[in-house]
Amino acid sequence: MTTHKELPASQPAAMRPMEYDVLGQLVRDVRPENTLEVGMANGQSTIEICRAAQQIGAVNHVSIDPFQSQPDGWGGRGITAVNEAGFGDAVELIEDFDYLALPRLVTENRKFEFILLDGWHSFDFTLTDFFFADLLLATGGVVVFHDSALPAVHKVCRFVETHKAYELVSPPPSVELNSITSKIIRRAATFLKGREARKGAHLRRTRWYSLAAYRKLKDLQVGNTFFESF
Numbered sequence: 001m002t003t004h005k006e007l008p009a010s011q012p013a014a015m016r017p018m019e020y021d022v023l024g025q026l027v028r029d030v031r032p033e034n035t036l037e038v039g040m041a042n043g044q045s046t047i048e049i050c051r052a053a054q055q056i057g058a059v060n061h062v063s064i065d066p067f068q069s070q071p072d073g074w075g076g077r078g079i080t081a082v083n084e085a086g087f088g089d090a091v092e093l094i095e096d097f098d099y100l101a102l103p104r105l106v107t108e109n110r111k112f113e114f115i116l117l118d119g120w121h122s123f124d125f126t127l128t129d130f131f132f133a134d135l136l137l138a139t140g141g142v143v144v145f146h147d148s149a150l151p152a153v154h155k156v157c158r159f160v161e162t163h164k165a166y167e168l169v170s171p172p173p174s175v176e177l178n179s180i181t182s183k184i185i186r187r188a189a190t191f192l193k194g195r196e197a198r199k200g201a202h203l204r205r206t207r208w209y210s211l212a213a214y215r216k217l218k219d220l221q222v223g224n225t226f227f228e229s230f
Helices: 017-030 042-058 079-082 099-109 123-136 149-162 182-192 194-208
Strands: 035-038 060-062 090-094 113-115 139-145 167-168 212-216
Touching: 017 042, 017 113, 017 194, 035 099, 035 123, 035 139, 042 079, 042 113, 042 194, 060 099, 060 113, 079 090, 099 123, 099 182, 113 123, 123 139, 123 149, 149 167, 149 212, 182 194
Parallel strands: 035 060, 035 113, 060 090, 113 139
Antiparallel strands: 139 212, 167 212
């Protein structure tokens, strides 16, 4: 996702191959009737979600990407790839900004069982995406954050864990560290926490990478004065 004045970065927008595998497996595990993503970009995550959804039933996918068709944006590369993969008729592309498109979906009483958030990664935009995703996600559904190692996205993950009724279904997200000393300290702390912590860290480094997934347990609006540090 980008603002009105900012266009996508020039580098290719893609996940690691293993992240696509994880994404597809999550869809097959959840067995959603309706799926949603913020950020189509080159269309690879769209295709992976649709392919997995097709394997367990019908494909009903919504993708929000304001710059998909713009020549100085993605130039239609994502939707072209989706069409070539045979999923064009099953994908509803909304070429508008997420902070405008998501509220409309809420107003339309749309519900989704699987949501991928991979838009603009500043804290305010990511938190806004999650706010509306929480309203759109059915109980028992799963929301997935990409690039959860980025400090701003990781902070939103911490908000989810401390303020909303969700359970973590991925290894705990791990924020990126620039200092070698900090990395050594974290590795030592993980070792001391025991076998499960070490297993989770290994899966994070070798399979999940920057994907963080949470299952919604129930709708929850915290109290008017509630706050917990995150």
